[in-house]
Ligand SMILES: O=c1ccn([C@@H]2O[C@H](COP(=O)(O)OP(=O)(O)O[C@H]3O[C@H](CO)[C@@H](O)[C@H](O)[C@H]3O)[C@@H](O)[C@H]2O)c(=O)[nH]1
């Protein structure tokens with residue numbers, strides 16, 4: 001019953017549900033006679049970086065799921081950050097907007113779920129289930145065909161852009177030649193003419209971003225900032241559709257689209273662009289000027305909205321009493337396209353349904369990079385309102401006297417009482433855009449919960465958010481372009497204390513940590529229907545690299561000023577322990593590796609792992625075993641997973657621990673000691689090209705040095721078992737029970753390594769020969785070495801009668 005009681009100590013306490021949200025914010029009231037939406041605006045950020053690794057079709061589908069999300073259209077703005085500055089991505093987005101004009105009303109009319117067309121059309125269950133409108137089947141058939149054509153257009157884009165550009169380029173060349181000829185008296189100059197091969201847009205202009213044939217000002221890391229508003233700011237009132245002969249009958253359906261902007265920040269050589277964190281910060285600024293939604297939802301390009309009510313679900317927390325102290329709502333990451341047995345624990349269920357939920361009962365879950373809705377004001381580095389109200393191990397309220405004393409002791413350089421707005425004219429920490437700084441207090445105010453009850457502190461009056469958005473004028477857009485220039489952040493605190501934090505390969509954890517450290521709380525929001533879904537790398541190599549990156553980020557955190565040891569008093573005690581664990585866990589790999597070798601070594605030597613099985617050891621062993629079992633039970637019970645899934649997690653913990661975590665520790669130490677920088681490539685997104693085998697990617701094996709340690713562990717343990725058996729056979733008095741006792745632990749290690757071994761085999765058991773040669777050599781060396789150091793000695797072991805199990 002303890003297991004049943006524990007989760008109940010940690011309820012998701014939310015007094016506002018979806019119905020209450022509607023009643024409070026969207027029903028007519030004295031302050032809101034027309035029953036317009038009084039909800040705050042939401043800006044949605046999607047990041048993409050490389051159309052080669054992040055297929056534009058996937059991104060386009062993500063965008064479509066966002067444009068069709070169930071939230072007041074006039075309050076929504078969507079931004080895509082294209083760090084690749086690729087015309088391909090841009091044109092795919094333009095296509096997506098075109099398709100959205102039919103797709104979005106279609107979703108609204110028939111209440112489609114999910115609103116990502118690709119996933120919607122690949123649902124296996126009966127699409128007509130729960131669909132009541134008689135024209136559904138006809139509409140669906142029609143839109144399916146439109147989608148197929150859309151897909152073909154997107155897939156044809158690279159070819160189309162190339163053909164178009166080649167055409168324009170050769171035309172240019174001809175023109176140039178003609179000019180040169182005329183200048184040179186009718187003959188072509190000997191040195192020929194040089195024409196730069198530009199990438200052209202359909203309207204006959206140069207694409208301002210990166211070109212297929214890179215040239216100065218048009219290559220990766222060297223191009224202008226681009227900001228293009230792809231759909232205009234939506235009308236404030238419903239715009240209903242009409243019956244239409246050619247298209248669908250959208251009578252009575254809202255046909256508006258949210259605002260959607262394509263943003264590619266300026267990049268120049270010599271500037272550190274800080275990857276995703278930098279991209280997000282550029283979006284934070286640009287969006288502050290264009291729409292200034294008090295809430296920001298962040299999605300990776302391969303994560304889409306699976307539950308169209310997700311934003312409203314999050315808003316229920318933010319708009320609840322006390323919601324003004326929440327910095328973000330993290331939703332669990334759920335994945336698609338993972339092999340049914342989840343060989344490499346890609347679903348990460350113990351983490352997402354155990355650890356994160358437990359954290360929710362403390363100060364809140366960590367930010368995991370995607371599927372997270374932020375309070376804009378919290379991103380700006382301010383402290384939460386009433387930050388000192390609670391503290392201590394369990395977050396109890398402090399007495400007033402202590403409270404005052406504490407406040408004076410604290411370094412409150414960035415504590416800003418919310419009643420008086422930040423004096424923004426003073427430090428230049430936000431950079432020199434006045435439009436931006438002026439937007440800060442507005443976002444803060446609009447993000448407050450409704451003051452509809454005496455107990456709501458720091459609320460806003462009902463009806464305050466009914467005013468329509470102004471249309472975008474040219475100076476506003478120009479300002480937004482100015483704040484995405486690459487020098488804008490010079491001498492500011494962007495990435496240091498404001499916005500996404502720089503300097504870590506896992507910017508997400510650090511960004512969330514900084515907020516918790518200021519006293520903000522976060523919320524973990526598990527919805528019945530998954531809020532978001534995404535893809536994950538399913539083959540061994542990519543998966544290990546992903547784990548390596550996370551672990552490296554953790555080691556970086558450990559050696560940085562973000563180590564929770566150095567946290568402020570506003571980080572709750574248990575939350576601090578949790579963050580400490582985030583920084584420390586890769587270091588456990590050192591012990592893990594030792595433990596993986598121990599059973600083998602004891603087989604080599606013929607000595608049991610411990611000297612003698614005395615009572616102290618047994619008590620120690622028992623207590624460890626009991627607590628481990630209890631922990632596992634908790635994990636299984638809390639996260640509601642089956643034993644098999646739990647076992648996968650255990651296995652992958654050992655695999656990742658002995659490879660990626662260890663390398664991360666080494667890398668981290670190298671960085672600290674020798675200053676060697678760490679860089680990571682984008683995690684490649686599988687696009688399931690192979691129709692016959694959607695899990696084909698699972699079998700891809702690319703050799704990486706991460707394989708070395710697990711492989712050695714496997715080989716050494718196998719050799720050890722073999723040596724153990726042969727020794728037992730050839731010894732004078734074979735001690736079979738001793739062998740079984742000894743090899744049990746080796747088998748235990750091998751059982752954990754099984755998915756790894758399977759993964760190395762690839763699809764048909766193909767393994768690079770070098771692996772055999774190499775591992776053979778290592779294991780022979782190790783076993784020879786061991787036997788020389790500690791030759792099998794029957795007499796000593798036999799006399800040690802206490803080594804039996
Ligand atoms: O220069 C860059 C590099 C990456 N990204 C985007 O950042 C996201 C994540 O990058 P990726 O390298 O694909 O990392 P993943 O392993 O897929 O992502 C996990 O790990 C990251 C680092 O911890 C988090 O940022 C992600 O949200 C989390 O899903 C993607 O949308 C990219 O498009 C950029 O915008 N600019």
Ligand SMILES: [Mn+2]
Nearest residue numbers: 300302535683
């Ligand atoms: Mn990803």
